[in-house]
Amino acid sequence: MMYLCEPAMSNRSEQYAELILPLAVAGTFTYSIPEHLSNKIKVGFRVIVAFGKGKKQYTAVVAGLKKNSGGLEEVKPIIDCLDDEVLIGRHSLDFWNWMSDYYMCHIGEVMSAALPALLNLSSETLIHLSKTPDIQSDKLSDESRMILATLEREKELQLSKLSKSLAEHFSMKRLKELVDLGYIYTREEVHEKYSEKQLEWLSVGDQLSGKHEFEEIVLNLKRSPKQLQSLMRFIEMTGWDGENAEVEFLKKNVFLKESTVTAASVKSLLVKGLLKSTNMTVSRLDHHDDDGILPLLPLSNEQVLAKNEIVKSYEQKDVVLLQGVTSSGKTEIYAHLIEEVIRRGEQVLYLLPEIALTSQLIRRLKKYFGLKIGLYHSRMSQKERTEVWKRTAGSRADSFDIVLGARSSVFLPFKKLGLIVVDEEHDRSYKQQDPAPRYLARDAAIVLGGMHKAKVLLGSATPSLDSYYNFQEKKFGGVALEKRFGGHLMPEMKVVDLIQARRKRQMRGAFSNELIEEMSKTLDRGEQVILFQNRRGYAPLLLCDQCGHSPLCKNCDLTLTHHKKRNVLLCHLCSYQIPFQQTCSECGIGHLADMGSGTERIEEELMEFLPNTKCARFDLDSTRRKHSFQRIMDDFENGDIDVLIGTQMVTKGLDFENVGLVGIMNADLLLKYPDFRSHERAFQMLTQVAGRAGRKQKRGKVLIQVYEAEHHVIQQVLLGDYKGFLAAEMEERRAFIYPPYYRMIEVRMKHRDRHLLYQGAKSLGLVLKEVFGSALLGPEFPHVERVKNRYSMHFILRFDKGVNVTAKKKKLREILDNFISMDKFKNLYFQFDVDPY
Numbered sequence: 025m026m027y028l029c030e031p032a033m034s035n036r037s038e039q040y041a042e043l044i045l046p047l048a049v050a051g052t053f054t055y056s057i058p059e060h061l062s063n064k065i066k067v068g069f070r071v072i073v074a075f076g077k078g079k080k081q082y083t084a085v086v087a088g089l090k091k092n093s094g095g096l097e098e099v100k101p102i103i104d105c106l107d108d109e110v111l112i113g114r115h116s117l118d119f120w121n122w123m124s125d126y127y128m129c130h131i132g133e134v135m136s137a138a139l140p141a142l143l144n145l146s147s148e149t150l151i152h153l154s155k156t157p158d159i160q161s162d163k164l165s166d167e168s169r170m171i172l173a174t175l176e177r178e179k180e181l182q183l184s185k186l187s188k189s190l191a192e193h194f195s196m197k198r199l200k201e202l203v204d205l206g207y208i209y210t211r212e213e214v215h216e217k218y219s220e221k222q223l224e225w226l227s228v229g230d231q232l233s234g235k236h237e238f239e240e241i242v243l244n245l246k247r248s249p250k251q252l253q254s255l256m257r258f259i260e261m262t263g264w265d266g267e268n269a270e271v272e273f274l275k276k277n278v279f280l281k282e283s284t285v286t287a288a289s290v291k292s293l294l295v296k297g298l299l300k301s302t303n304m305t306v307s308r309l310d311h312h313d314d315d316g317i318l319p320l321l322p323l324s325n326e327q328v329l330a331k332n333e334i335v336k337s338y339e340q341k342d343v344v345l346l347q348g349v350t351s352s353g354k355t356e357i358y359a360h361l362i363e364e365v366i367r368r369g370e371q372v373l374y375l376l377p378e379i380a381l382t383s384q385l386i387r388r389l390k391k392y393f394g395l396k397i398g399l400y401h402s403r404m405s406q407k408e409r410t411e412v413w414k415r416t417a418g419s420r421a422d423s424f425d426i427v428l429g430a431r432s433s434v435f436l437p438f439k440k441l442g443l444i445v446v447d448e449e450h451d452r453s454y455k456q457q458d459p460a461p462r463y464l465a466r467d468a469a470i471v472l473g474g475m476h477k478a479k480v481l482l483g484s485a486t487p488s489l490d491s492y493y494n495f496q497e498k499k500f501g502g503v504a505l506e507k508r509f510g511g512h513l514m515p516e517m518k519v520v521d522l523i524q525a526r527r528k529r530q531m532r533g534a535f536s537n538e539l540i541e542e543m544s545k546t547l548d549r550g551e552q553v554i555l556f557q558n559r560r561g562y563a564p565l566l567l568c569d570q571c572g573h574s575p576l577c578k579n580c581d582l583t584l585t586h587h588k589k590r591n592v593l594l595c596h597l598c599s600y601q602i603p604f605q606q607t608c609s610e611c612g613i614g615h616l617a618d619m620g621s622g623t624e625r626i627e628e629e630l631m632e633f634l635p636n637t638k639c640a641r642f643d644l645d646s647t648r649r650k651h652s653f654q655r656i657m658d659d660f661e662n663g664d665i666d667v668l669i670g671t672q673m674v675t676k677g678l679d680f681e682n683v684g685l686v687g688i689m690n691a692d693l694l695l696k697y698p699d700f701r702s703h704e705r706a707f708q709m710l711t712q713v714a715g716r717a718g719r720k721q722k723r724g725k726v727l728i729q730v731y732e733a734e735h736h737v738i739q740q741v742l743l744g745d746y747k748g749f750l751a752a753e754m755e756e757r758r759a760f761i762y763p764p765y766y767r768m769i770e771v772r773m774k775h776r777d778r779h780l781l782y783q784g785a786k787s788l789g790l791v792l793k794e795v796f797g798s799a800l801l802g803p804e805f806p807h808v809e810r811v812k813n814r815y816s817m818h819f820i821l822r823f824d825k826g827v828n829v830t831a832k833k834k835k836l837r838e839i840l841d842n843f844i845s846m847d848k849f850k851n852l853y854f855q856f857d858v859d860p861y
């Protein structure tokens with residue numbers, strides 16, 4: 025798709041607009057611009073239009089303006105214009121287009137992912153009564169009468185509210201009937217729900233500040249002691265000196281919290297002009313760290329060298345990969361680079377994989393950059409997200425210079441980016457899996473950087489093979505930091521061979537004796553321990569001791585996980601759950617035994633082996649509530665927790681000074697994951713979690729419990745030999761035709777009917793094979809065939825890096841469009857995943 029022309033400044037000859045709608049439909053849509061909006065609408069503005077058979081209204085984004093409708097006969101008009109300044113800039117529109125092309129999705133899907141929900145509202149249906157029924161003669165069902173009775177009370181009601189208030193008595197069918205019979209009519213309306221947050225402030229009124237003698241005022245108030253009291257309290261609290269000099273403001277709600285002040289007396293004082301009220305806009309974002317602005321720490325010699333090398337690389341390259349071992353001081357280098365960029369008046373995007381896990385880093389950067397820094401991630405409210413959006417776009421006084429965000433912050437409407445930092449660039453959570461666009465924020469950031477002519481810095485202790493390849497190919501610059509900051513030693517790594525330990529009966533539950541001993545020594549020294557087990561719940565599998573039956577999910581081909589605290593069996597894919605019962609439901613005789621262990625079981629065993637230890641779990645279950653996350657981290661930091669047991673959440677970002685030991689409960693789980701990246705991930709995760717040990721003066725220790733102790737990945741982790749690992753892994757990838765040497769596109773098909781799906785996949789496979797030949801793999805069923813009652817099959821296309829992939833994607837799209845136009849297969853559901861991760 026192309027953008028047509030820039031808006032003409034005054035004389036508007038373009039009467040049509042090309043619009044992006046937030047829907048999974050192809051292309052853009054032409055609408056006419058009505059007279060009254062003709063000078064208002066510009067490219068990048070949001071407008072309201074009706075779309076489709078119903079009258080439903082959507083927010084749309086103007087992608088272009090044009091003089092004619094391009095031969096279309098019936099063109100609907102734009103209903104309203106929402107903006108008076110550009111909210112979606114040209115860079116953003118270009119970026120959306122790139123994303124839709126590259127990741128093979130509709131531009132409307134990109135729009136939905138990009139805009140905060142409050143900037144992307146669709147209409148609600150409003151229902152009105154047009155005539156009151158005649159109780160005697162009109163033959164209406166009870167349900168219909170209830171609808172009408174409700175509407176008689178309210179003049180106008182939202183459909184959602186009506187159905188909620190009638191609950192089980194609500195019937196859509198009856199509602200339609202009533203429309204057809206002329207009792208009611210419906211109307212669509214979009215409510216802009218976002219408004220800036222206003223607070224009411226009080227100051228002394230005109231009647232007080234000058235004209236009258238203060239004593240006279242006091243005399244006049246004698247008969248209203250409450251008012252007098254309130255006024256005196258106000259003067260006391262603001263410290264007003266009786267002159268008219270500086271106006272002192274006090275928040276009304278703060279003033280009203282005073283026990284001596286009543287709302288009525290404040291109202292009277294306002295009426296009398298003794299107090300004055302003013303509304304002022306305030307931020308919704310939390311700024312409690314404003315005051316602590318600190319200068320940046322001076323860099324060490326090594327850091328200075330690395331920084332200079334990065335800057336020098338930027339003379340020739342747009343992207344630099346900074347490989348620095350954990351705790352080598354990368355963050356401090358970022359901070360120095362950031363400061364230079366914002367001093368030039370340009371913006372910085374700082375991407376983090378999971379922002380909730382990095383409160384320590386946020387605190388650190390806020391200390392340096394204070395109010396100039398904004399956060400953007402999915403745990404924020406929609407209103408907060410909208411405020412950040414607006415403060416990134418603009419020329420406002422409170423605009424952000426730096427945004428620290430999770431992957432979706434690549435969509436923010438930056439005005440002029442100078443630098444993008446992608447911290448922990450190897451991390452998998454940069455990839456959006458569902459819904460489309462299935463983008464990788466790291467790669468998208470590089471493209472975004474290109475559009476702004478900004479530089480990109482990728483940082484990691486364990487770079488992805490993709491980035492390392494680009495460095496080797498000299499597409500990216502590369503800089504390394506090989507030692508920890510301050511000369512601290514890397515932790516001592518040791519393997520515990522679980523086969524040996526079992527044979528020698530040196531195991532208790534999931535713990536080797538050696539791990540328990542090390543733990544108790546560490547705790548005795550007053551140091552803390554982190555245990556890593558990448559499974560939540562109590563046990564991932566239950567097995568009947570008589571018939572061998574395992575309880576499975578009703579909707580997915582997956583065993584249910586036992587959650588002992590909640591006493592349920594739970595599916596980790598679809599959340600289906602049933603109460604736990606010890607007796608096997610299949611044979612009715614045997615008992616279900618817990619097989620394997622999750623974090624809950626590790627915790628239980630630990631309490632048995634090392635009683636009196638204060639331990640806490642850090643996983644999806646224990647951090648669901650709003651502040652639980654922060655609470656656990658704070659407790660650990662303050663030493664209120666001795667042992668932290670967690671899933672991959674403990675591998676990221678945490679920077680605690682007093683961790684003497686990290687225990688990895690079962691490394692085999694990581695090595696055996698069915699994916700070509702499993703070794704890469706295992707290395708990364710093990711190194712990252714090990715990096716949590718001994719970050720300061722004392723040298724930390726890491727114990728890796730593993731059955732396959734001789735595995736080359738384990739051996740290389742022990743040596744800290746990431747270079748050696750990369751070299752070997754690269755060779756494997758090349759030999760087995762995988763990224764980074766080849767590009768991959770995955771085509772997934774889904775349907776409830778396994779047979780139909782299979783037939784469809786086979787027949788599509790024939791067509792694809794003819795066109796793509798040996799580049800095509802599949803169709804195959806994935807590891808878990810059925811999820812949420814839908815079966816899936818997939819194809820993989822692999823192309824050499826030299827191949828023109830754009831042309832291949834176009835061809836692929838064509839074939840699929842043709843294929844689903846066949847009646848038999850029109851209900852098959854397709855997904856594309858470009859660069860699956």
Ligand code: ADP
Nearest residue numbers: 321322323324348350351352353354355356509
């Ligand atoms: P990384 O990001 O590579 O894991 P950090 O930037 O977090 O490493 O640095 C590790 C530790 O060293 C942190 O506690 C940090 O405060 C400290 N540090 C890093 N650089 C400096 C410096 N130049 N001066 C003082 N302390 C530093």
Ligand code: ZN
Nearest residue numbers: 577580595598
């Ligand atoms: Zn399920």
